[in-house]
Amino acid sequence: MRLIQAGSVRKPRADGLRSRKAILDTAVLVASVDGIAGLTIGGLAERLGMSKSGLYAHFGSKEELELAVVEHAAAIYRTEVLAPSLAAPAGVARLVAHAEAFLSYVSRRVFPGGCFFLAAAAEFDARTGPVRDAIAEVLGESDRRVADSLRDAVTLGELPDTVDVAQTAFELGAVLAAANAGALWTGSREPIERARVAVERLLTHAAAS
Amino acid sequence: MRLIQAGSVRKPRADGLRSRKAILDTAVLVASVDGIAGLTIGGLAERLGMSKSGLYAHFGSKEELELAVVEHAAAIYRTEVLAPSLAAPAGVARLVAHAEAFLSYVSRRVFPGGCFFLAAAAEFDARTGPVRDAIAEVLGESDRRVADSLRDAVTLGELPDTVDVAQTAFELGAVLAAANAGALWTGSREPIERARVAVERLLTHAAAS
DNA sequence: CCTACCGATCGGTAGG
DNA sequence: CCTACCGATCGGTAGG
Numbered sequence: 171m172r173l174i175q176a177g178s179v180r181k182p183r184a185d186g187l188r189s190r191k192a193i194l195d196t197a198v199l200v201a202s203v204d205g206i207a208g209l210t211i212g213g214l215a216e217r218l219g220m221s222k223s224g225l226y227a228h229f230g231s232k233e234e235l236e237l238a239v240v241e242h243a244a245a246i247y248r249t250e251v252l253a254p255s256l257a258a259p260a261g262v263a264r265l266v267a268h269a270e271a272f273l274s275y276v277s278r279r280v281f282p283g284g285c286f287f288l289a290a291a292a293e294f295d296a297r298t299g300p301v302r303d304a305i306a307e308v309l310g311e312s313d314r315r316v317a318d319s320l321r322d323a324v325t326l327g328e329l330p331d332t333v334d335v336a337q338t339a340f341e342l343g344a345v346l347a348a349a350n351a352g353a354l355w356t357g358s359r360e361p362i363e364r365a366r367v368a369v370e371r372l373l374t375h376a377a378a379s
Numbered sequence: 380m381r382l383i384q385a386g387s388v389r390k391p392r393a394d395g396l397r398s399r400k401a402i403l404d405t406a407v408l409v410a411s412v413d414g415i416a417g418l419t420i421g422g423l424a425e426r427l428g429m430s431k432s433g434l435y436a437h438f439g440s441k442e443e444l445e446l447a448v449v450e451h452a453a454a455i456y457r458t459e460v461l462a463p464s465l466a467a468p469a470g471v472a473r474l475v476a477h478a479e480a481f482l483s484y485v486s487r488r489v490f491p492g493g494c495f496f497l498a499a500a501a502e503f504d505a506r507t508g509p510v511r512d513a514i515a516e517v518l519g520e521s522d523r524r525v526a527d528s529l530r531d532a533v534t535l536g537e538l539p540d541t542v543d544v545a546q547t548a549f550e551l552g553a554v555l556a557a558a559n560a561g562a563l564w565t566g567s568r569e570p571i572e573r574a575r576v577a578v579e580r581l582l583t584h585a586a587a588s
Numbered sequence: 589c590c591t592a593c594c595g596a597t598c599g600g601t602a603g604g
Numbered sequence: 605c606c607t608a609c610c611g612a613t614c615g616g617t618a619g620g
Binding site for chain 1: 412413414416417491492493497498500501504505515545549550552553554556557560561563564570574577580
């Protein structure tokens with residue numbers, strides 16, 4: 171029995187994991203600029219100075235590579251955006267922390283092609299399959315962080331219970347996505363600052379509703 | 380002198396123009412779903428039941444085809460979104476007409492992959508060249524329609540002159556783009572309705588500022 | 589991790 | 605508009 175699929179369950183060596191990480195670091199950069207469909211095994215291998223079959227030693231197929239790339243990008247997104255906001259106190263403070271973390275992540279160009287998951291969502295909006303599902307999971311986590319924080323703010327009495335949580339979450343998400351798109355398209359920081367103003371205005375309006 | 384580039388200046392026959400239109404109609408549909416980079420001469424030829432060299436009779440290169448596709452999509456966008464809003468009276472009415480025309484265009488799926496130019500902007504935000512420039516031209520026309528209408532509204536006394544035109548235009552654009560992205564991603568009409576609510580709220584806020 | 593290969597498809601061209 | 609072709613590159617595999 172042990173021999174069945176022995177290759178896929180065997181423990182990778184330390185340098186195997188290191189080279190897997192090196193591959194994914196590069197793949198995530200390429201995918202953020204050229205799109206996930208823009209990833210090619212050959213192109214990636216050349217950038218890394220290894221052969222195509224060297225890549226196939228780590229990922230059995232293109233789709234496995236794509237999934238690993240999305241998971242690698244997810245870990246970065248959680249570290250850069252979701253973790254910092256969770257460190258802030260629940261409610262309005264966490265909502266503001268989320269917006270600030272997201273705008274910082276966009277303007278620091280953590281991914282050179284802007285927010286990996288907004289780009290991926292646009293690329294995969296007409297497709298189905300495991301890659302789309304993995305992208306949806308991360309987008310869902312981010313949206314839930316916003317909606318949950320709004321609900322917490324109501325529970326804590328920071329916002330009135332007349333606030334439309336889903337509507338406010340939609341508008342906050344719209345403004346953050348537009349900051350990303352605008353910063354990429356124009357190359358300026360203006361969209362980032364406009365998003366800050368809009369978030370503040372949205373929260374002021376929610377507080378007065 | 381007349382013989383130089385005689386081929387490219389000769390007058391196309393009527394059926395040549397008809398088949399060119401048929402090619403572009405199909406190409407625009409494909410590009411809206413798979414992206415402009417997802418267009419292939421071979422794939423397009425097969426869908427149209429013609430040979431690859433048949434396509435090269437109309438477009439000398441892939442980039443020429445891409446430019447023609449963007450221009451064809453631009454004509455549709457002007458007809459569906461920019462023309463209807465221009466028919467409305469200047470000011471707030473034209474602004475509302477623009478938003479309604481855009482949301483209608485998105486929810487009627489004039490392009491099956493959603494707004495052609497928002498998708499194209501995401502795809503080309505890291506590139507340079509004539510295709511990006513053609514996309515930028517259409518996005519600029521649309522943004523100008525919003526900003527001009529806001530300024531007209533101030534001139535007409537419909538909005539106070541304390542309104543921040545650029546900031547309001549940013550927020551309106553954000554909400555319309557989010558309606559497109561959300562409708563595509565979720566497949567529901569909810570983002571369209573949320574955008575309507577947000578536009579109304581934005582205008583109410585601007586009127587009271 | 590490698591070399592060496594596979595069939596399929598890419599954009600594009602020659603010649604009609 | 606066509607057939608027939610070009611070199612390059614795609615994802616993937618055999619065998620080491």
